[in-house]
Amino acid sequence: MLKLNEPIIIVNFKTYIESTGKKAIELAKQAEKVSKETGAQIIVAPQFVDLAKIAEDIDIPVFAQHLDPITPGNNTGHILAEALKEAGVVGTLINHSERQLRLIDIQKTVELTKEKGLISCVCANNPATSAAIAALNPDITSIEPPELIGTGIPVSKAQPEIITNTINLVHQINKKMPILCGAGISQAEDVTNALKLGTQGILVASGIVKAKNPYNTLYTFANATQQQR
Amino acid sequence: MLKLNEPIIIVNFKTYIESTGKKAIELAKQAEKVSKETGAQIIVAPQFVDLAKIAEDIDIPVFAQHLDPITPGNNTGHILAEALKEAGVVGTLINHSERQLRLIDIQKTVELTKEKGLISCVCANNPATSAAIAALNPDITSIEPPELIGTGIPVSKAQPEIITNTINLVHQINKKMPILCGAGISQAEDVTNALKLGTQGILVASGIVKAKNPYNTLYTFANATQQQR
Amino acid sequence: MLKLNEPIIIVNFKTYIESTGKKAIELAKQAEKVSKETGAQIIVAPQFVDLAKIAEDIDIPVFAQHLDPITPGNNTGHILAEALKEAGVVGTLINHSERQLRLIDIQKTVELTKEKGLISCVCANNPATSAAIAALNPDITSIEPPELIGTGIPVSKAQPEIITNTINLVHQINKKMPILCGAGISQAEDVTNALKLGTQGILVASGIVKAKNPYNTLYTFANATQQQR
Amino acid sequence: MLKLNEPIIIVNFKTYIESTGKKAIELAKQAEKVSKETGAQIIVAPQFVDLAKIAEDIDIPVFAQHLDPITPGNNTGHILAEALKEAGVVGTLINHSERQLRLIDIQKTVELTKEKGLISCVCANNPATSAAIAALNPDITSIEPPELIGTGIPVSKAQPEIITNTINLVHQINKKMPILCGAGISQAEDVTNALKLGTQGILVASGIVKAKNPYNTLYTFANATQQQR
Numbered sequence: 001m002l003k004l005n006e007p008i009i010i011v012n013f014k015t016y017i018e019s020t021g022k023k024a025i026e027l028a029k030q031a032e033k034v035s036k037e038t039g040a041q042i043i044v045a046p047q048f049v050d051l052a053k054i055a056e057d058i059d060i061p062v063f064a065q066h067l068d069p070i071t072p073g074n075n076t077g078h079i080l081a082e083a084l085k086e087a088g089v090v091g092t093l094i095n096h097s098e099r100q101l102r103l104i105d106i107q108k109t110v111e112l113t114k115e116k117g118l119i120s121c122v123c124a125n126n127p128a129t130s131a132a133i134a135a136l137n138p139d140i141t142s143i144e145p146p147e148l149i150g151t152g153i154p155v156s157k158a159q160p161e162i163i164t165n166t167i168n169l170v171h172q173i174n175k176k177m178p179i180l181c182g183a184g185i186s187q188a189e190d191v192t193n194a195l196k197l198g199t200q201g202i203l204v205a206s207g208i209v210k211a212k213n214p215y216n217t218l219y220t221f222a223n224a225t226q227q228q229r
Numbered sequence: 230m231l232k233l234n235e236p237i238i239i240v241n242f243k244t245y246i247e248s249t250g251k252k253a254i255e256l257a258k259q260a261e262k263v264s265k266e267t268g269a270q271i272i273v274a275p276q277f278v279d280l281a282k283i284a285e286d287i288d289i290p291v292f293a294q295h296l297d298p299i300t301p302g303n304n305t306g307h308i309l310a311e312a313l314k315e316a317g318v319v320g321t322l323i324n325h326s327e328r329q330l331r332l333i334d335i336q337k338t339v340e341l342t343k344e345k346g347l348i349s350c351v352c353a354n355n356p357a358t359s360a361a362i363a364a365l366n367p368d369i370t371s372i373e374p375p376e377l378i379g380t381g382i383p384v385s386k387a388q389p390e391i392i393t394n395t396i397n398l399v400h401q402i403n404k405k406m407p408i409l410c411g412a413g414i415s416q417a418e419d420v421t422n423a424l425k426l427g428t429q430g431i432l433v434a435s436g437i438v439k440a441k442n443p444y445n446t447l448y449t450f451a452n453a454t455q456q457q458r
Numbered sequence: 459m460l461k462l463n464e465p466i467i468i469v470n471f472k473t474y475i476e477s478t479g480k481k482a483i484e485l486a487k488q489a490e491k492v493s494k495e496t497g498a499q500i501i502v503a504p505q506f507v508d509l510a511k512i513a514e515d516i517d518i519p520v521f522a523q524h525l526d527p528i529t530p531g532n533n534t535g536h537i538l539a540e541a542l543k544e545a546g547v548v549g550t551l552i553n554h555s556e557r558q559l560r561l562i563d564i565q566k567t568v569e570l571t572k573e574k575g576l577i578s579c580v581c582a583n584n585p586a587t588s589a590a591i592a593a594l595n596p597d598i599t600s601i602e603p604p605e606l607i608g609t610g611i612p613v614s615k616a617q618p619e620i621i622t623n624t625i626n627l628v629h630q631i632n633k634k635m636p637i638l639c640g641a642g643i644s645q646a647e648d649v650t651n652a653l654k655l656g657t658q659g660i661l662v663a664s665g666i667v668k669a670k671n672p673y674n675t676l677y678t679f680a681n682a683t684q685q686q687r
Numbered sequence: 688m689l690k691l692n693e694p695i696i697i698v699n700f701k702t703y704i705e706s707t708g709k710k711a712i713e714l715a716k717q718a719e720k721v722s723k724e725t726g727a728q729i730i731v732a733p734q735f736v737d738l739a740k741i742a743e744d745i746d747i748p749v750f751a752q753h754l755d756p757i758t759p760g761n762n763t764g765h766i767l768a769e770a771l772k773e774a775g776v777v778g779t780l781i782n783h784s785e786r787q788l789r790l791i792d793i794q795k796t797v798e799l800t801k802e803k804g805l806i807s808c809v810c811a812n813n814p815a816t817s818a819a820i821a822a823l824n825p826d827i828t829s830i831e832p833p834e835l836i837g838t839g840i841p842v843s844k845a846q847p848e849i850i851t852n853t854i855n856l857v858h859q860i861n862k863k864m865p866i867l868c869g870a871g872i873s874q875a876e877d878v879t880n881a882l883k884l885g886t887q888g889i890l891v892a893s894g895i896v897k898a899k900n901p902y903n904t905l906y907t908f909a910n911a912t913q914q915q916r
Contacts, residue, residue: 017301021315048277049312066306072246074379074435077295077328083278086250095561099306103553103561107587129565131593135631136586150303173593173631205303324790332782332790336816357823358794364818364860402822402860475759479773506735507770524764530704532837532893535753535786541736544708557764608761664761 002061002090002119004139004178006041007225008201009191010063010121011208011218012093012182013046019209024050027208028058030215035060040222041201045093048079055088063121064092066099069108081116091119093203094138097146103132110138121180123203127162130179131169140178141170142203148183150206154190155183156197163197186211188220192227201225231290231319231348233368233407235270236454237430238420239350240437240447241294241322241411242275248438253279256437257287259444264289269451270430274322277308284317292350293321295328298337310345320348322432323367326375332361339367350409352432356391359408360398369407370399371432377412379435383419384412385426392426415440417449421456430454460519460548460577462597462636464499465683466659467649468521468579469666469676470551470640471504477667482508485666486516488673493518498680499659503551506537513546521579522550524557527566539574549577551661552596555604561590568596579638581661585620588637589627598636599628600661606641608664612648613641614655621655644669646678650685659683689748689777689806691826691865693728694912695888696878697750697808698895698905699780699869700733706896711737714895715745717902722747727909728888732780735766742775750808751779753786756795768803778806780890781825784833790819797825808867810890814849817866818856827865828857829890835870837893841877842870843884850884873898875907879914888912 002008011031013019019027028044035042036059045063046054055062068078084092094109095101101109106122113120120138124130130143143166148155155162163181170177181194182203194202204221211217231237240260242248248256253275264271265288274292275283284291297307313321323338324330330338335351342349350369353359359372372395377384384391392410399406410423411432423431433450440446460466469489471477477485482504493500494517503521504512513520526536542550552567553559559567564580571578579598582588588601601624606613614621621639628635639652640661652660662679669675689695698718700706706714711733722729723746732750733741742749755765771779781796782788788796793809800807807825811817817830830853835842842849850868857864868881869890881889891908898904 012305015299015301015304015307015309015312017311020301020309020312047309047312049280049308049316049318051278053281064306070244072244072249075244075327076241076322076325076434077293078244079278080244080249080276082246083244083249083276087278089278093305096305098304100560100562102558103564103587103590104558104583106561107584107590111586125562126565128569128594129561132561132565132590135589135593135627169593205305329789329791331787332793332816332819333787333812335790336813336819340815354791355794357798358790360822361790361794361819364822364856365815398822470763473757473759473762473765473767473770475769478759478767478770505767505770507738507766507774507776509736510740522764528702530702530707533702533785534699534780534783534892535751536702537736538702538707538734540704541702541707541734545736547736551763554763556762663763 002041007195008041008043008178008180009221009225010043010045010180010203012065012203012205013044013209014205015047016206016209020047021050025054025057027214028054031218032058032060034215034218034222038219038222038226040225042218042222051084051089052087061090062088064089065096067092067094067109067112069105069112081112081118084118085116091121094120094122096123097125097144097149106133107136110136127165127169130166131173134170134173134177137174140180142180142182144182144203151184152186153184154186154193155181156190156193158184160197163194163199167198188224191221191224195225231270236424237270237272237407237409238450238454239272239274239292239409239432241432241434242273242438243434244276245435245438249276250279254283254286256443257283260447261287261289263444263447263451267448267451267455269454271447271451280313280318281316290319291317293318294325296321296323296338296342298334298341310341310347313347314345320350323349323351325352326354326373326378335362336365339365356394356398359395360402363399363402363406366403369409371409371411373411373432380413381415382413383415383422384410385419385422387413389426392423392428396427417453420450420453424454460499465653466499466501466636466638467679467683468501468503468638468661470523470661470663471502471667472663473505474664474667478505479508483512483515485672486512489676490516490518492673492676492680496677496680496684498683500676500680509542509547510545519548520546522547523554525550525552525567525571527563527570539570539576542576543574549579552578552580554581555583555602555607564591565594568594585623585627588624589631592628592631592635595632598638600638600640602640602661609642610644611642612644612651613639614648614651616642618655621652621657625656646682649679649682653683689728694882695728695730695865695867696908696912697730697732697867697890699752699890699892700731700896701892702734703893703896707734708737712741712744714901715741718905719745719747721902721905721909725906725909725913727912729905729909738771738776739774748777749775751776752783754779754781754796754799756792756799768799768805771805772803778808781807781809783810784812784831784836793820794823797823814852814856817853818860821857821860821864824861827867829867829869831869831890838871839873840871841873841880842868843877843880845871847884850881850886854885875911878908878911882912
C-alpha cells in the first residue's frame with residue numbers, strides 16, 4: 001500500500017523509446033528491484049499500451065499518465081477509469097504539462113479518481129496553479145516548471161523559491177497535501193534538496209529513463225529519500 | 230494479412246463496460262472465432278489498455294482507436310506509434326467523431342502511419358469531410374453521421390444518400406479508396422445494404438458490443454459480407 | 459469607477475441576434491439608462507466586434523467575453539489585452555462555461571489582466587472549481603451551473619446550496635472575493651435571493667437580452683440590488 | 688466587388704501592436720490608398736475589436752481573422768457571422784496556422800460562409816492539407832509553411848516546390864480554386880515570384896505591418912501584382 005505521508009518517487013515513462021514495450025517492462029522491473037532493496041516508495045507511470053503487462057508483472061504501484069473524465073459508454077480513443085482499475089493500475093497523473101487540461105476536466109477527473117478508488121497526482125506549472133489544484137483536493141500535487149523539463153537543471157537548485165512558494169500557497173489551502181517537484185532532476189542531491197525544501201518527493205522522467213544506468217541512478221535517488229526520513 | 234480490396238468489418242470497442250478488460254479479451258476471441266468460421270475480415274479496435282493482451286492472444290487484426298502524431302520523446306499521456314507496433318497493433322482509427330482532430334493532426338497522423346507501416350482508417354462525419362480526408366490518402370475512409378451513432382437506426386437505411394454522396398465525392402479524388410460506413414448498424418441486412426450501396430464494409434460498435442449475443446450478431450454480419458462478394 | 463465591494467450586475471450579450479450590431483448598441487444604451495436612473499452598477503459584455511462602438515458611446519463599464527493570454531505579436535484570430543484597453547474596455551469574463559479554458563490559461567489570463575489594469579471575472583461551473591479559481595486571485599468569481607443556463611430556473615431558487623457552498627469554499631481561500639451567480643435568472647426576486655444568499659450580484663444573459671422589455675426587466679433587477687444594500 | 692480571378696493581396700494584421708486600435712485604422716487607410724492608386728485588390732484582416740470601425744471608414748474589403756461555426760444563441764466569447772456581416776466585413780480567414788481548427792469545424796465554417804454570403808480564405812500548412820481544404824470548396828485557399836512565418840525568408844524563394852505542389856494537388860481537385868501563398872514575404876520580387884509560380888496572390892503580415900514604411904512596401908507589392916496581370 002502506498003503511504004502518502006512518506007517520501008515518494010514517481011518515474012514518468014513518457015513516450016521515450018527507452019521506456020516503450022519490452023524496455024518499459026525491463027525498466028519497471030529495475031524500479032521494483034530498487035524499491036525492494038531500499039524500501040523506498042517508487043511508482044512507475046508507463047504508456048497506456050504497456051500498463052496492463054507491467055501492472056501484472058511488477059509489484060510496485062503503477063500509475064497511468066492521464067485519465068479522461070468519462071464513464072463507460074460512447075467514447076472512442078479515451079482512457080476509462082474502469083479499464084485502468086481492471087488492469088491493476090492504482091493511480092494516475094493528471095494535467096501533466098505535456099497533457100494540460102481545462103480546469104473543469106481536472107476537477108471532474110479528480111472527482112472520478114475518488115469515486116473509483118484511484119490515487120490522483122495533479123501536476124502544475126507554477127505556484128499559482130498549484131494552489132488552484134490544492135483547492136480541488138487531489139491526493140498529491142506535483143510542481144514542474146515546464147521550462148526546466150528535460151534540461152538536467154534541477155528545479156530544486158535553479159528555482160528553489162518556486163518550490164517553497166508552492167508549498168506555502170498549497171499548505172494554506174490544504175495543510176496535509178503531499179507535494180512533489182519535478183523538472184531537471186538527474187542526481188541524488190537534487191532529490192535530497194527537493195526533500196529539504198519541504199517536498200515529499202519527486203516526479204522524474206528523462207533523469208531515470210535516459211540515464212546511462214537507470215537502475216544505479218534510481219538506486220541513489222531511492223537512497224536519498226530513505227536517508228531523509 | 231488484411232486485404233484492403235475485400236469486405237471489412239471493424240468492431241470499435243469504445244469504452245463500453247462490456248468491452249473492457251477481460252470482457253474485451255472475450256469479445257475479441259469471439260470476433261476471431263467468427264472470422265475463422267466465415268472467412269470474413271474482422272478487425273477489433275479495443276481500448277489502449279487492452280490492446281497488448283488482445284494483440285498477443287488473438288489472431289485477427291487489432292487496431293487502436295486513436296494515434297497521436299508524435300515521435301518518441303517528451304510526451305505524457307499520448308499514444309506512440311512505436312508502442313502500438315511493438316504491441317502487435319496493425320492499424321488505427323483516426324478522427325473518430327468522438328475524438329475529432331485538427332486537420333493538421335489528421336494529416337500528420339496519416340503520414341506517421343505510412344512511415345511506421347500502420348493501416349489508417351480515418352473517420353468522417355459527412356460527405357464533404359470524407360472528400361477532404363480522401364485527399365490525404367489514408368488506407369481507409371469511414372463515414373459515420375454522428376447523429377445516428379448508437380441509435381440502432383442504420384445509416385444505410387435512414388440516409389443512404391449520405392453514403393452514395395460520400396462514395397461519389399471520395400472516388401472523384403481517390404478512385405480506389407475503400408469506404409466503410411457506420412452508425413446505427415445492428416442487423417445483417419444493414420451490412421448487406423451498406424455493401425450494396427458501394428461501401429467496402431462497416432465500422433460498428435454498440436451493434437456488436439451491446440448485442441444480446443455478440444457472437445451470433447457478428448456471425449450474421451460476417452456472413453452478409455461473404456455473400457456479397 | 460467600478461466599486462468591487464458593492465452590488466454588481468453583468469449583462470452577458472453572448473451571440474444572441476438581439477444583442478448583435480445596432481441592437482447591441484441599443485441594449486447597452488438601455489443598460490446605461492437603468493444604471494443612471496437607479497444608481498446600480500451595471501456592466502455590459504458585448505461581442506468583440508461590437509465592443510469598440512459600445513465602449514465609445516456608453517458611459518457604463520464594458521467587459522469583453524473572453525481574453526487570450528497573449529502579448530502583441532504573431533497571433534491570428536486572438537483577443538489582445540492592448541486592443542481591449544485601447545477600445546475602452548475595462549474588464550473581461552474568463553472561462554465562461556461556453557468558452558472554457560485550461561487551468562494554465564485561466565491563470566495566465568488573470569495575471570495578464572493584473573498587468574494590463576483590466577478587471578477579471580472568472581466563471582466557474584461548481585463550488586470546487588470556484589475554489590480553485592479563488593486561489594488564482596481574480597477580481598471577481600462567478601458561479602453558474604451550466605445545466606441551468608438559459609432555462610429560466612434560477613440557480614438561487616433551484617440550487618441555493620451551490621451558491622452557499624461556493625461562498626464558503628471561496629471565502630476560506632480569499633475572504634474578500636466578490637462572488638456573482640448566474641444561470642436561469644429572469645426575475646427581480648432571483649436577484650434579491652442571490653444577494654440574500656451572500657453573493658455580490660449576478661451574471662445574466664438571456665434573462666435580459668431575450669426579455670420582452672429588457673429595459674423594464676433590467677430596471678427591476680437594478681432596483682433589487684439597490685434595495686438590498 | 689472583390690474579383691476572385693484577379694490578383695489578391697491579403698494583409699493579416701494579427702495582434703501586432705503596430706496594427707492595433709488607432710494604428711490599425713491608420714494602416715488600413717494606407718492599404719486603401721495603395722489600392723486606389725494602383726488598382727490592386729488589397730484586403731485587410733484586422734483584429735476583431737477593430738473590424739467595425741475599419742469596415743466603416745475604409746473602402747476596401749475587410750476580412751476577419753477567424754469565424755466560429757455557430758449560429759446566434761448561447762455562445763460566449765465566439766465570433767458570429769451575423770455580427771461580422773452587420774459590421775461590414777465581407778470575408779474571413781479560416782484555419783490560419785496560428786488558429787488551427789478541427790477538420791469538422793473548418794468544413795462547418797466554410798458552409799456557414801456560403802450561407803451567409805461571406806468570402807472564405809482557408810489556410811493550410813502544406814500541400815496535403817491544401818488538397819484536403821480544396822475538397823471543401825472554399826473561395827480561396829492559402830498555403831503558408833509555418834516554419835517560415837515572420838522570418839523574412841520568402842516561401843516563393845525558399846520552398847517554391849511547396850507552392851507548385853500545392854497548386855498541382857489543389858487544381859486536381861478544384862481546377863479554378865484561387866491559391867494564395869504566404870510566409871516570409873517582405874519584398875516586391877517575392878510577390879512577383881509567387882505570381883509566376885502560379886498563385887493568385889499573397890497573404891502577408893509582418894512584411895507589411897512591421898515594414899519601416901508600410902505604405903511604400905505595400906505599394907511595391909501592389910505594383911507587382913498589377914505588372915503581372
